[in-house]
Amino acid sequence: MENLSALFNPASVAIIGASGKPGKIGNIILKNVISSGYGGQIIPINPREKEIEGYPAYASVTEVPGSVEVAVIAVPAAGVLPVVEECGRAGVKHLVVISAGFKETGAEGLEREKELVATARKSGMRVVGPNSVGIMDTHTPLNASFAAGFPGRGEITFISQSGAMLVAILDWSLITGLGFSKFISLGNKSDLNEADFIAAVADDPTTKVILCYIEDVADGLRFLEVSSQVCRKKPIVVLKSGTSQAGAQAASSHTGALAGIDLAYEVAFRQAGVIRVPTMAELFDLAVAFAQQPVPKGDRLAIVTNSGGPGIVATDSAERQGLTIARFNKATLEALRAELPREANIYNPVDVLGDARADRYRFALEKVLADESVDSAVVLVCPTATAEPGETAKAIVEVARRFPDKPLFGVYMGGEILKEGVDILSAAGIPCYTFPETAISAMRGLAQYARLKNSPLPAPRPVFEGVDRERVANIFRAVKEDNRLVLLGSEGAAVVEAYGIPVSPTRLATRAEEAVAVAEEIGYPVVLKVASPKIIHKTDIGGVRMGLDTPGEVMAGFWAVMSNVQRSLPEVIPHGIDVQRMAPKGTEVIIGMSRDVHFGPLIAFGLGGIYVNLLEDVSFRLAHGLSRMEIEKMIMETKAFTLLRGYRGQKPADIAALVDIVARVAQLVIDFPEITEMDINPVFAYVSGAQALDVKITIS
Amino acid sequence: MENLSALFNPASVAIIGASGKPGKIGNIILKNVISSGYGGQIIPINPREKEIEGYPAYASVTEVPGSVEVAVIAVPAAGVLPVVEECGRAGVKHLVVISAGFKETGAEGLEREKELVATARKSGMRVVGPNSVGIMDTHTPLNASFAAGFPGRGEITFISQSGAMLVAILDWSLITGLGFSKFISLGNKSDLNEADFIAAVADDPTTKVILCYIEDVADGLRFLEVSSQVCRKKPIVVLKSGTSQAGAQAASSHTGALAGIDLAYEVAFRQAGVIRVPTMAELFDLAVAFAQQPVPKGDRLAIVTNSGGPGIVATDSAERQGLTIARFNKATLEALRAELPREANIYNPVDVLGDARADRYRFALEKVLADESVDSAVVLVCPTATAEPGETAKAIVEVARRFPDKPLFGVYMGGEILKEGVDILSAAGIPCYTFPETAISAMRGLAQYARLKNSPLPAPRPVFEGVDRERVANIFRAVKEDNRLVLLGSEGAAVVEAYGIPVSPTRLATRAEEAVAVAEEIGYPVVLKVASPKIIHKTDIGGVRMGLDTPGEVMAGFWAVMSNVQRSLPEVIPHGIDVQRMAPKGTEVIIGMSRDVHFGPLIAFGLGGIYVNLLEDVSFRLAHGLSRMEIEKMIMETKAFTLLRGYRGQKPADIAALVDIVARVAQLVIDFPEITEMDINPVFAYVSGAQALDVKITIS
Structure with a gap:
């Protein structure tokens, strides 16, 4: 994967269009670079100034005596191309183009953008933007952007296609104290896109979790390839907007991007090992969880509470989110039974009762975390009369340290009374929430990633010889x-x-x-x-x-x-x-293909026959990278599978034969991009073999 | 509906078990009553004291010279019954039983609880609890509970089956500043239950919205009856826990309540006009929305934003939640086009662009709210360089005042920079969120309630004469x-x-x-x-x-x-x-019945034949109150309906005949509670008429 370390940690940064006038964008950027504590060489470029903000200024990047590794360009659109040429001549490595007035303004702007990239690439330069807010790295440190503020140091990298979103999150991070490693504003993605940056931080020791806000992907297949590799090293959490019809319309009018269908994204994200979240709140809840807590071994959750109601709410939520309520082993139950009051519930969720003090929490939490059938825990504290929020928090922190492989969240349900405890947990890096559902939802994200991380690398798509x-x-x-x-x-x-x-x-x-x-x-x-x-x-x-x-x-x-x-x-x-x-009657299935603008052929499998539209029993996969095992899973996701494996005493159908047909269809539609649509309905599946009956193909 | 006004606004309150010792529950309650500012007579009852906290104490409630309207009982379980008898003799109107040690402890406790209720009812007293935290009314004001703290005055009534949940929310309300009208801790619901309190606050002018946290309902049919009336006066928002298998188990072990199946609750809540929320966060987000904003006419939402990305996120969320993205009329579009910059998006979501100041927001918001095709609005503000968070907030407040019938939420995406604006909106009663999805979710609740409130009262269940x-x-x-x-x-x-x-x-x-x-x-x-x-x-x-x-x-x-x-x-x-x-072949449907412990017979309708289990195409309704129109809706919810109305050129089936059969099945299973299960599979539906083929009935 490409090394972009010079972009985030350059020896020198030139600000082209730097200005001494407060409020001017060229002044804001320069001041941001300076105030971020950047230790490299800072070079303002301005043809009319000798010195700006105490730094010697140059008329052109070509006149700078030493080398320039990164040039931040903030001149009007019309002036960008000549500047890029100069940067090429001066041996600049990377460009961050802040200037707007490119693809987002229409056909003319798109042309200008293409020229920009072509010019840059001719000299081997990579381009962030144009129309970017800039980039930040808190570890370098470097704030090469015009955003107000610089986040605290942390291990979250945030890649955003929306500049406003990035600025908003930055501002929000300042009051919540959430730390970041890198902020990357993608802008128009003329050259470097989300896949490049995901690849770039794959081995970055300061990045534990990669967050993306995107409205489209620039290169679907590359995104798939990069993400499915990187996701085994660190979690990639994505909020993809423009999922609704109205949202996609708004997205198109906003960025001029062709949105593609959400179904294709949904399928692609799953195949890419990406964790997709539906809301901004969940994007950042998960970011905190990944940044602060370990990845669990599995999805078996223990809940410890001092009151029944909230314990039930947490349990409901866990089950709804697909977590497993851990079943404690015998030793754990016996220990809990021996020490906890008789009225306490020793089964999961463990209810230590309303009169529990810190020591009882410590005891119960330690016992359940020590249980090998528990992968993670959530501790609920309600403000009962005898609750010791602070002491309990200290106990939780202490126990958590002894189980560094098991993630742990706190839920302190209340306000003023509990504040001391919340602060202690937060300071110790144990995320603490007001309501149980948020904690459960974050834990689900961790468990989902655990499955992903441990899943085998997908087998390659089978390739058939001898096709004509x-x-x-x-x-x-x-x-x-x-x-x-x-x-x-x-x-x-x-x-x-x-x-x-x-x-x-x-x-x-x-x-x-x-x-x-x-x-x-x-x-x-x-x-x-x-x-x-x-x-x-x-x-x-x-x-x-x-x-x-x-x-x-x-x-x-x-x-x-x-x-x-x-x-x-x-x-x-x-x-x-x-x-x-005429073929003998078999179990009727349908195998179809439609083509997505970003991800190429999308294969469908489902129940065939006349009810196919009525029942909508169809599963989908991208043809690219579609292994035999994925095809099997695809078949197993449908209700048709219930028929195929032998419904009501019938003999099972030849699933392998169906897998083979799907794989051959995938190869066909990849080999021939001119096939725009294809449907085999029905395919008859037999006890041995399968056979296509009616084949519809549309080409372009 | 029963008048419980004396419970919330009594002329006098006796605290039985009052104590002068700090930390004792009888002391906490007495002090709470005093410190809440209660204006009626406060009467400590304690056989060993002459005066407590400055109030003359009596040995027994029977010795109090004047009348006692409410007695709060906080003596050990064993002493409760004699005290209740004395209250009866003394003419007490209502009891709030704090004491624990009843149903929740097992069979013996259950017996004691039954005696308690019988004794109270003999003297015409109604009972809150036992095992209750107490009740509060901020308008009386009266804090007759042992919870620490007293909420701010507001128009939300919170009814909770979990005492801990109530205490937690109370504590939380103190830092968020959320005001309440009444807090009611149901305890064991030995007598007064959720339905009683919903009925009691139906016409309470200080209650605008009713929140319930429940783990079961005490009387399903009464809950249905009460809620379906009250929901047309004010919204009832319910968080029902114990929905999952593990959660229901935990709920049973917690309260000893038989949980019933969640499906029955889901169906019952819909029939009862209750708004069910899945999380605590949504419960309180909706509470704030209902308390502060008007109910919209419909679900057509306008979005005004100063940046594309968040606008798209909001639009996605709105569509996902079933809101309609309003289509502005021509005059609105022309006005926006004339005044907003050329690059602005004048279609919904309206993008006033990153350089928008307060005046541009004011203009756009006013235009869209004045549009009769807009029912509600959400305004997004991102911290751009030129954003005027405070001035914009003032503009929003100003415009909102001119459209008092259209609910409006703010989304201020950021932190410190925007704080001034958030404070201005909050002070003006315009809920303001950090992320768009929360605002959209709350707006959906308002729109959902608008539909409910305006829907006609359900027709009665048809009753057939001449059945044998x-x-x-x-x-x-x-x-x-x-x-x-x-x-x-x-x-x-x-x-x-x-x-x-x-x-x-x-x-x-x-x-x-x-x-x-x-x-x-x-x-x-x-x-x-x-x-x-x-x-x-x-x-x-x-x-x-x-x-x-x-x-x-x-x-x-x-x-x-x-x-x-x-x-x-x-x-x-x-x-x-x-x-x-042998019957001629028709379209095969299934009509079934299972019986829920709380809500009685649950009728199922769906696609019949051998694929019934495979396809799980079934809709449900409670037999009680099942009108012909509801049966029609029930049929229309299924995929079977696609077949019945004439699939692929076939003639439509006789839906009226199916409605008749379902209605007769409902009457049968209501008339005969000994029918525990029933299935007619298949029923053949014909172009004219329908016919049952195979009838399975199990009785008890």
Whole structure:
């Protein structure tokens, strides 16, 4: 992965467009660099000044005697390109372009932005922005931005596509005391994007957790590749906005980005090992949790409380969030029973009762954390008459130190009375919340990451040899020459057949005699289906004849279908009639593909047949990186699987055969980007084998 | 509804068990009553003191010269009963029993609790508790509890089944400044329960919103009745815990309450017009929203922001929560276009841009609030360089005053820089949040309540005359005499027939000749099904023969079924064979019933046939109060409805006939509480009419 360490920890920073006038953006940036305590060389660039804020100024970056590692550019848009050229000549390593007036303003701006990147890359420079608020690193330290304020030092790196969001969070961090490692304002992502920065901090010792706010991804497949590697080193938590229709519209008008569909993001994030959160509050709750607490071994949670109600609320929440309420082992239960009052609940959630003082909390918490069937704990403290909030907090801190591998959160339900305890916990790096649900939700994030981190690296997508690309390319060429984009059934069948997918033999016949000849060749019984991309519901107009057993039936069927079509849709001239060998009935499933603008082909699997739209029983995966195991999981997520594995005493279907078909479809749609849509409905799954029946393909 | 005003605003309060010793509960309560500023007569009761905390003390409540309206009892459990008797003699109106040691301790305690209530009710006294923290009313003012602290005055009434929860919220309210009207600690709910208090504050002018934390309901049907009335006057917001399996277990062990299933609560809350929230945070966010802001006319939201990203986040959240992003009318758009900068987004979410000062916010907010297609607004402020947080807040307050019917929330995303603005909004009663999602979630609660408040009162449950209760009672008697709890198919058919539900004729035959006679009577073709409550999957063992057209086939079928059963299950002696007339195939639905411990019969409707378990396409309603319109809605919620209304060109089914069957099932299971479970699967729905096929009934 690319090394961007010079960007965050440069030996020298030039501020191009630096100014001495307070309030000017070039002044704010310069002062921010200075006041952040940056220890490298600070070089204001301004053609009209000799010195700014006590630093010698230069007319151009090319006149600076030493080398410049990072140039922050804050000149008007029209002046950016010449400056970038100068930076190239001066050997600058990286650019942070604050200037606005690029892609976000329309076509002309987009052109200017492309030139900017091309110029920079010619000299080997990487670009942050344009239209960026800048970057910060609290460990260097360096504040190369125009944001007001510099966060406290911490281990959270925040990558934001929205400058306002970054500034807001910065301001908010100052009152909450939340520490950060890096703030990165992506701006227009003309060159460096979220994937580059995720890669850049993968091995950064000052980053424990990576937060992203994004409205789109710049390069879907690279994001997938980078994230699925990095997520095994540190958690990546993402808030992706523009998920709703109205939100996506607002996002497009805001950044000019093409949003893509949320379903594709949802699927991609899962495949990328990213933890997606739905709200800003959860983004930062999780950030704190990851920054301050260890990753648990698993999802078995212990709850210790001094009152029943809140304990139940926490338990509900844990179960709703998919955590496991730990079952203590016998020794733990016996120890709790021996020491706690008779009325105490020794099962999880442990209720140490309203009269519990610090020592009882210490005892119970230690016992449950020592239990090997417990991975994590949440301690609830209500302001009862005898509660000792401060002493209890000290006890919690003490016990927590002895179990450094088990994450622990406090929930202090109340205000003034409990404040001392909250402060003690916070100071010791134990996150403390007012309500149980927030703690549980954060714990769920940790447990989710534990699963991710420990999951095996995904196997590669299987690649099938011996597929006949040439044949598929020829079919597509012929279809285009026929001025069509939709393939006939016989063409679709030939395409999947070329990729080794078993399909019931299907040939186009333009005359009745030809239909009989085809039937004789492929074998009876056959089905006849009118072949026309213009006819969607073939059955409804009498365009299908099933179970024809003899040449005579085929002959009669041919004429019947043709005259039905003629009667119902006189304006349509069919290409002919598809003759298909009738397949024995199997369990009907559907395998489909649609194409996302960012992530490419999205494969769908689900229950087939006439109820497919009614039941919407479909699971999705990206074709890229789709391993056999993922296909199996994909199948298992559907209700169709309940049928496939043998419903009500039926024999199980051949899942492996279905996995094979899905994998071959994935290869086909990756090999041929011109396939815009594809549906095999139904595929019949048998006790042994599976077979495609009806193949619909649309190309571009 | 019962008047409990003397409980919250009594002329005199006796504290039985009052003490002069600091730290003693009887001292804490007395001091709380005094320090709350209570203006009525304060009477300490203590046999060993003449004066406590400056008030003359009496040995017994019977010795008090004047009348005592409320007695707070804080003596040990064993001493409570005599004290209650004395209160009865002394003409006390209401008791607040703080003492613990009742139901929550087991069988003996439960007995004591029952005696307590019986004794009190004999003298016309109502009881809060026992095991209650007490009650508070900030408007009286009166703090008749042992909780530390007294909340600020406000218009929120909080009813809590958990004392600790109440104390925690009280403590929390003191730092957040949230005001309350009443705090009610329900304790064991031996007499007065949540429904009583909801009814009691229905017309209380100091209560604008009713909050409940409950772990169960004491009387499901009364809760339904009371809430569905009160919810049209003021919002009832409920956090019901014990929703998860582990949570319900914890709740049972905590309060000894039988939790009931969460599904029944979910359905009941919807029917009761209650707003259910999943978390404590949402409970109090909604409380603030209802207390401070008006109820909107509808769910059309306007968003005004000074930055794109947060605007998109808010928009996503609004759409996810089911709010409508308002579409401004032409005049609004023209006005915004004319005054806002060219780069501003004038469509919703309105982006007034990062350089917006207060005047631009004022202008935009006024325009969108004046638009009649806008019901509510959220204003987002990010800490940009030119933001004027304070001035903007003043502008928001000013504009808000001119639109008193449209709720408005602020979102100030940041910390220190924005504080002035947050304070100004809060002081003006405009709730202000750090992140957009919280504001949106609260707004959704307001919109949800708007729908509720304006919805028509539910129609009554239809009551069918001419049902044959006697016949059903006789069948049940016969089944019990046969030492069974599960009805045979023929018996089930007879039961529903007695309630006017069309059912395919079904008779039990014990001999082959009898089966033929039945077939001759009911008409061919017929189905034979082995009749035995011990055989679940009849088809699997060859216990069913379909489509029998002649006496010979029936005869042969009878022997075949009997010998199949004999072979597969030699230990089972069937009651005989059910002979049923074969019904023409219709759309298969299921109508079922299970019984909840709190809310009685729960009716299920869904897709029938063999996929019923696979697809879980079922909607639920309580039988009590189930109107025809609700049954229609219930049907429309299912995917089965897509089939019923005519799927893929089929004719629609007779929905009215299904509504009728559901209504008759509701009446049957209300009339006969001994029916513990019931399933009609399938019911065949036809283009005209519907018919029950297979009726399973279990009685107790």
